Amino acid sequence: MDYATNLALRAIVSGLHHAGTIDQRHISKIVEALVDADETAGQHHRKSDRYHLRKLCMDIARDGQVDCPIHEADPPGLFG
Helix, strand or coil: CCHHHHHHHHHHHHHHHHCCCCCHHHHHHHHHHHHHHHHHHHHHCCHHHHHHHHHHHHHHHHHHCCCCCCCCCCCCCCCC
């Protein structure tokens, strides 16, 4: 995922949140879905491909002030 796509997705979630259309409960569900997507990607793609998905998940969680179970953008074992 390129940088512009990352920013666009973050802006969509942030805009919906600031407009009152979604709240932190919804953002938590988005984060959960991204965590699930990361786990699925881990089964089918190289670990290096997961970096941007994990970063997006962490960014959306931080922007929405919700917890994120992903604490590092680098997938486990990426450089090991």
